[in-house]
Amino acid sequence: MRVMGVDPGLTRCGVGIVEGSPGVKGTMVAVGVIRTDPNTELATRLFELDAGLRDFLERHQPEAVAVERVFSQHNVASVIGTAQASGIAMLAGAKAGLPVATYTPSEAKAAVCGNGSADKRQVTAMITRILGLTDPPKPADAADALVIAITHLWRGSLQNKLRLATQKGAWR
Amino acid sequence: MRVMGVDPGLTRCGVGIVEGSPGVKGTMVAVGVIRTDPNTELATRLFELDAGLRDFLERHQPEAVAVERVFSQHNVASVIGTAQASGIAMLAGAKAGLPVATYTPSEAKAAVCGNGSADKRQVTAMITRILGLTDPPKPADAADALVIAITHLWRGSLQNKLRLATQKGAWR
Numbered sequence: 001m002r003v004m005g006v007d008p009g010l011t012r013c014g015v016g017i018v019e020g021s022p023g024v025k026g027t028m029v030a031v032g033v034i035r036t037d038p039n040t041e042l043a044t045r046l047f048e049l050d051a052g053l054r055d056f057l058e059r060h061q062p063e064a065v066a067v068e069r070v071f072s073q074h075n076v077a078s079v080i081g082t083a084q085a086s087g088i089a090m091l092a093g094a095k096a097g098l099p100v101a102t103y104t105p106s107e108a109k110a111a112v113c114g115n116g117s118a119d120k121r122q123v124t125a126m127i128t129r130i131l132g133l134t135d136p137p138k139p140a141d142a143a144d145a146l147v148i149a150i151t152h153l154w155r156g157s158l159q160n161k162l163r164l165a166t167q168k169g170a171w172r
Numbered sequence: 173m174r175v176m177g178v179d180p181g182l183t184r185c186g187v188g189i190v191e192g193s194p195g196v197k198g199t200m201v202a203v204g205v206i207r208t209d210p211n212t213e214l215a216t217r218l219f220e221l222d223a224g225l226r227d228f229l230e231r232h233q234p235e236a237v238a239v240e241r242v243f244s245q246h247n248v249a250s251v252i253g254t255a256q257a258s259g260i261a262m263l264a265g266a267k268a269g270l271p272v273a274t275y276t277p278s279e280a281k282a283a284v285c286g287n288g289s290a291d292k293r294q295v296t297a298m299i300t301r302i303l304g305l306t307d308p309p310k311p312a313d314a315a316d317a318l319v320i321a322i323t324h325l326w327r328g329s330l331q332n333k334l335r336l337a338t339q340k341g342a343w344r
Contacts, residue, residue: 088263
């Protein structure tokens, strides 16, 4: 299964495409950062972000999109731009007809490190190992997007299985 | 000039189309609320909101889009959904090739009432009079979208003129 992970942001939006399946190491297909200029009008920035995301979708044809969830603990001023970017990413996935999942940073850290409060160095070391890379993913900003993609491959699939099992009554 | 005003929201997004020009009363072309179900997945809600906004754009062919600016004084939990909806509205305008402006609620109140802290009743009474309606606009939720459209017609055009005049050196 091929997943596009997105670490949403207006100035820098991380995107990572990973191919893999639950419990096995994944393969990095592509990684990058979509940048928009803070001095440009907001509508133009959203348009450029959308174009950049659609380019990744068209070139790499993922089967699902996973976006880091924006959460309310953040600084309120910065949360608005991050929320707008996450909305654009989710819409791009939905318009491509793909399932779209969201994960909090701690869910993502727990998925790759087994510890929801792992620090950035631990997370980068783990994603480098999981994807069998010789060096940490570059640009560093995009590492989080790869982590979100792996989270979906590992956790999302597990959740789907649990949901299916529950629906089938296997838990009763 | 025809303007689409948007009062962004995920559960209820007000949309109002107004035709007019600076300083003269406007005409209401259309008004409505795009609703999405809070129990539906977020990506699906954003998709439905985008489809609803595009439907207004295609049916009424405005020449500009004006969106109420999401601001940080709001409750942080609700601001995320409002910010996502505003991002979708700005993107829809930009993708239609239209200029997109944003106004704060107090800029909008000042534009229609001459007082940035006017209350909801005053604003509704003024927009009803400005648009020459016999009754307040319905649904009530959408009145704010009409106010944002009028704000753009009156204030945005004035700002454009000031900018042009300044560029031409008329103020030196």
